Amino acid sequence: MPVKNIDTVRALESARYAAMIEGDVEQLDAMLYDDLLYVHSNGKRETKEQFLGALSAGRRRYHDIEIQTQELREFGDTVLVTGKLRIELESATGPLSSLMTYIAVHVLQKNQWQLISWQATRMASE
Known part of the structure; x- marks a missing residue:
C-alpha cells in the first residue's frame, strides 16, 4: 500500500478525533461522507446529519479519545481502519468512559478521503 495514503488516512483519523473533542462540526462535515453510517458502541445507528446534530x-x-492500536489496509479507493481506543464522553444518558474496538471505512471521493462508515463495540473491562 502506498505510504502516502496510509499517512493521509491516519492523519485524518487523528484530526477527526480532535474535531470531535473540540465539537468542530464544520470541520467534521468536510471529513464525513454525505451518506455516512455511524454505529455507536451501544448499537445506535446515525446518519451524518444525526451525528453532527448531536454534537452541535x-x-x-x-x-x-485515545488511540490504543490502529491498523490500516487499502483496497483501491477504500481504506479500512481497525483498532482499539479509549473514549470519554457525556451524552443524554450520562458520562461514559470505555475501551472500544472499532472499524472505520474511508473512501477517496474527488481527491478527498472521507469517513463513510464507523462501527464500535464496547470491550469488556480489562
Whole structure:
C-alpha cells in the first residue's frame, strides 16, 4: 500500500478525533461522507446529519479519545481502519468512559478521503 495514503488516512483519523473533542462540526462535515453510517458502541445507528446534530446541540460531548492500536489496509479507493481506543464522553444518558474496538471505512471521493462508515463495540473491562 502506498505510504502516502496510509499517512493521509491516519492523519485524518487523528484530526477527526480532535474535531470531535473540540465539537468542530464544520470541520467534521468536510471529513464525513454525505451518506455516512455511524454505529455507536451501544448499537445506535446515525446518519451524518444525526451525528453532527448531536454534537452541535450539545447532546454528545467528547472529552478524550485515545488511540490504543490502529491498523490500516487499502483496497483501491477504500481504506479500512481497525483498532482499539479509549473514549470519554457525556451524552443524554450520562458520562461514559470505555475501551472500544472499532472499524472505520474511508473512501477517496474527488481527491478527498472521507469517513463513510464507523462501527464500535464496547470491550469488556480489562
